[in-house]
Amino acid sequence: MKILVPVKRVIDYNVKVRVKADQTGVELANVKMSMNPFDEISVEQAIRLKEAGICEEIIAVSVGVQQCQETIRTALAMGADRGIHVLHDGDIEPLAVAKILKELANKEGPTLIIVGKQAIDDDSNQTGQMLAALLGWGQATFVSDIQVEGEQVKATREVDGGLETISVKLPAVITTDLRLNEPRYASLPNIMKAKKKPIDQTSPADLGVDPSIRLEILKVAEPPQRESGVKVEDVADLVDKLRNTAKVI
Amino acid sequence: MTILIIAEHSNTELGPATLNAVTAAKAIGGELEILVAGSGCDGAADEASKIEGVTRILVADSDEYANALAENVAALVSKMAENYSHILATATTSAKNIMPRVAALKDVQQISEISEVIDAETFVRPIYAGNAMATVKTSDSIKVITVRGTSFEAAQEDGGSASIEKIDASGDAGLSQYIGSELSASERPDLTSARIVVSGGRGMQSGENFPIIEAVADKLGAAVGASRAAVDAGYVPNDYQVGQTGKVVAPDLYIAVGISGAIQHLAGMKDSKVIVAINKDEEAPIFQVADFGLVADLFKAVPELDDELQKNGFTG
Numbered sequence: 001m002k003i004l005v006p007v008k009r010v011i012d013y014n015v016k017v018r019v020k021a022d023q024t025g026v027e028l029a030n031v032k033m034s035m036n037p038f039d040e041i042s043v044e045q046a047i048r049l050k051e052a053g054i055c056e057e058i059i060a061v062s063v064g065v066q067q068c069q070e071t072i073r074t075a076l077a078m079g080a081d082r083g084i085h086v087l088h089d090g091d092i093e094p095l096a097v098a099k100i101l102k103e104l105a106n107k108e109g110p111t112l113i114i115v116g117k118q119a120i121d122d123d124s125n126q127t128g129q130m131l132a133a134l135l136g137w138g139q140a141t142f143v144s145d146i147q148v149e150g151e152q153v154k155a156t157r158e159v160d161g162g163l164e165t166i167s168v169k170l171p172a173v174i175t176t177d178l179r180l181n182e183p184r185y186a187s188l189p190n191i192m193k194a195k196k197k198p199i200d201q202t203s204p205a206d207l208g209v210d211p212s213i214r215l216e217i218l219k220v221a222e223p224p225q226r227e228s229g230v231k232v233e234d235v236a237d238l239v240d241k242l243r244n245t246a247k248v249i
Numbered sequence: 250m251t252i253l254i255i256a257e258h259s260n261t262e263l264g265p266a267t268l269n270a271v272t273a274a275k276a277i278g279g280e281l282e283i284l285v286a287g288s289g290c291d292g293a294a295d296e297a298s299k300i301e302g303v304t305r306i307l308v309a310d311s312d313e314y315a316n317a318l319a320e321n322v323a324a325l326v327s328k329m330a331e332n333y334s335h336i337l338a339t340a341t342t343s344a345k346n347i348m349p350r351v352a353a354l355k356d357v358q359q360i361s362e363i364s365e366v367i368d369a370e371t372f373v374r375p376i377y378a379g380n381a382m383a384t385v386k387t388s389d390s391i392k393v394i395t396v397r398g399t400s401f402e403a404a405q406e407d408g409g410s411a412s413i414e415k416i417d418a419s420g421d422a423g424l425s426q427y428i429g430s431e432l433s434a435s436e437r438p439d440l441t442s443a444r445i446v447v448s449g450g451r452g453m454q455s456g457e458n459f460p461i462i463e464a465v466a467d468k469l470g471a472a473v474g475a476s477r478a479a480v481d482a483g484y485v486p487n488d489y490q491v492g493q494t495g496k497v498v499a500p501d502l503y504i505a506v507g508i509s510g511a512i513q514h515l516a517g518m519k520d521s522k523v524i525v526a527i528n529k530d531e532e533a534p535i536f537q538v539a540d541f542g543l544v545a546d547l548f549k550a551v552p553e554l555d556d557e558l559q560k561n562g563f564t565g
Contacts, residue, residue: 016512017377026381094349095358122376123493124361125345129319130353138424139319141346144487154428159342160441160496161432162488166318168425178477178494179487214358218371219384226519229540235553238525239561241541246523248502249445249469249563 001111001148001170002057003046005080006101008036009064009071010121023219035071038116040078040183041176045146046114047079048181054148055112057081061104063097065089069199076194077186083199088211094122096204096211098130103207105135110171112153117142117175128175138168141175250279250369254303255326255338255347258285258293260315265442266339268403271300273396274337275404276366280304283411284329286322288315298413301405311418316427317343323350325419330355330391334369340395352393359393360385364400378493378516398441399499399520433488440491443472445502448491448518449484450476452507452528452547456484461551462506468555468563474498474518476508492517507547510535527551 011017011026012034018027035043049055060075062068063086072083086100105113115128132139140146140155144163147154148170157164158177186194204211232238242249252274257264267283274281281302285294286309294308307329313321326347330336336351338344340362352359364382365373371386372394440446447466449459459473466473474496475489491498493516503521508514510526510533518524519538526539529546536542543550 011377017380019381026377093358095353095356098353118494120378120493123378124359126349126352126359126361129346129349130359132319133323133350133353138422139346139350140425141319142342157342158487159430160488161430162486163431164316165428165430166425167428169423172424177487179481214389215360215385215387217383218386220376221382221384223375223379223382226524226538228537229524229542231536231542231544234545235543235550235557238541238543238554239557242502242523242525243561246502246540248523249558 001055002059002108003049003055004059004061004101004105004108004110004113005039005042005046005075006061006097006115006127007039007043007071007075008116008119009033009062009068010036010119013037013120019220019222023221025217025220033067035074036116036119038118038176041178041180042114042116043075043078043080044181044183045176049148050079059084059108059110061086061101063088063092063100072199073194074186076197077191078184079190082197085199085201086207087201087203091213092211093213093215094124094126095130095214096209097127098134099209100204100207101131102134103209112170112172112174114174114176117177128173132173135173137172139173139175140166140168142177143174144177144179146174250334251332252277252279252281252335252337253329253333254281254283255336255344256283256285256293256297257339257341257343258287258290260287260290261292263293263296265403265439266341266398267297268300268406269398269401270337270339270396271303271404272401273363273366274335275302277335277369279334282307284309284326286314286325288312294413298411299407299409300411301408303409303411306411306413307416308413309416309418313418313421317347318425318427319346319350320422320424321419322347323354324422326351327354328419333391335392335394337394337396339398344395348393348395355391355393357389357391357393358387359395360387361395362397363394364397378513379519380512397497399497433486437466438470438472440472440474440489440496441498443500445469445471446474446491446498446500447471447504447506448474448476448508449479449506450508451478451482453479453484459485461555464555465551465558467565468558470565476511476514505535505539506551508535509533510538
């Protein structure tokens with residue numbers, strides 16, 4: 001089978017995000033960018049399926065600015081076989097990305113599309129579900145384990161009360177949660193090899209997708225800050241403060 | 250303007266998360282209706298009909314909705330969508346699974362996890378794990394929205410008298426099947442709705458040490474949570490996780506034990522009314538958000554806290 005893995009370029013998860021003074025967004029200039037951590041888990045899972053002999057080819061896709069090719073190269077260095085870069089300058093929303101991925105899925109014919117459950121920039125948690133809907137495929141979201149069994153994929157999902165197991169008919173969309181796997185680091189030889197792997201470039205227009213924004217961002221502001229509290233002497237002091245000052249117990 | 254709220258339920262009972270979505274819907278304004286899609290779900294429908302301020306309960310009672318499979322529920326909701334200005338659900342894992350699918354079927358850009366309603370088209374939502382708040386305005390005619398439960402008080406669960414109407418089911422899409430669940434059995438309150446939460450982090454060192462904070466939790470009638478580090482280390486199951494990628498909680502009192510306070514954890518609990526941190530590292534970032542900080546070895550302080558509560562008459 002072929003597996004399609006979308007990878008998003010986001011502010012590195014270790015960077016402290018700063019809101020721009022004019023409140024139009026967050027500061028992106030000279031900020032370290034990396035692959036969305038959930039997408040790394042998706043790439044890793046695809047590679048494991050390839051290593052298990054279930055998958056023949058892994059295609060990494062990224063939608064966005066020219067530098068998204070670096071994100072695709074990271075996926076290639078981890079073990080994806082080729083890349084597709086959908087060049088788009090400016091903001092793009094989950095629905096438009098899902099439409100783009102749908103067109104690519106129709107061209108490439110993957111059996112599985114493994115999507116990170118959410119991107120750590122806009123925290124939407126939408127693209128995988130939207131893509132499954134547009135393709136008319138089944139979905140297994142927030143998965144912590146998957147087993148491909150013939151024409152089905154059996155998935156364990158992380159849900160509010162614990163874990164849930166479902167079976168989804170292939171082809172399907174999977175969205176990955178944190179505990180699915182631990183992504184590997186790319187080795188230096190593999191980073192060198194990845195430079196020779198092909199990346200095709202296309203655009204939303206080439207794919208017939210309108211990338212217009214539906215949600216206008218009016219303002220991006222700092223969240224309200226908590227006032228710093230006090231240190232208590234000992235446990236008795238703590239219980240006293242909780243009972244008599246804060247009155248919460 | 251009529252708003253449809255998708256009920257969170259277990260067929261026999263309505264989930265408390267539904268009440269937060271009702272409050273958000275009231276802030277938008279208009280007639281409120283609730284969809285209960287389930288199997289043998291009269292119990293949930295009955296409870297929904299009593300929520301204050303709701304006009305009508307629509308019940309789709311059929312086998313294909315028994316386990317809230319996204320393909321089946323989304324097909325039903327998208328069929329009904331044209332009658333509504335807004336479709337809302339509290340952002341539980343179930344709603345997060347279903348709602349984007351509804352949005353895509355209606356060609357709508359969903360608005361995820363709103364924390365504030367400005368007007369019927371404008372909403373505030375956290376981005377970057379709550380490190381920034383975005384005010385967004387939608388141009389879609391149907392608004393598909395998930396609601397951050399902790400940002401909206403629960404609506405009054407009685408005092409209403411909505412009519413209950415059965416609606417036709419949409420059929421089984423045949424794309425997925427429910428196999429089973431392993432739900433954590435607990436006598437303690439639910440993490441997201443508990444008034445007090447006691448959480449443990451990597452400082453707990455082992456799952457075998459969690460009983461010391463469970464003892465404190467039980468004295469206070471609290472839920473037990475954990476940081477991602479503690480969950481990843483295998484100390485406790487995944488559904489204990491408080492944080493941006495786990496559960497977002499905002500109890501009256503949050504006690505963080507042996508938790509350093511990574512950004513992703515703070516995002517899940519910093520809206521709590523009172524925060525207590527117990528950590529031996531006085532430089533730990535958790536102290537920057539704590540109202541009361543105790544710099545101490547948790548293995549000494551937590552049993553002391555247990556005794557102190559006992560002395561003060563907290564027996565659970």
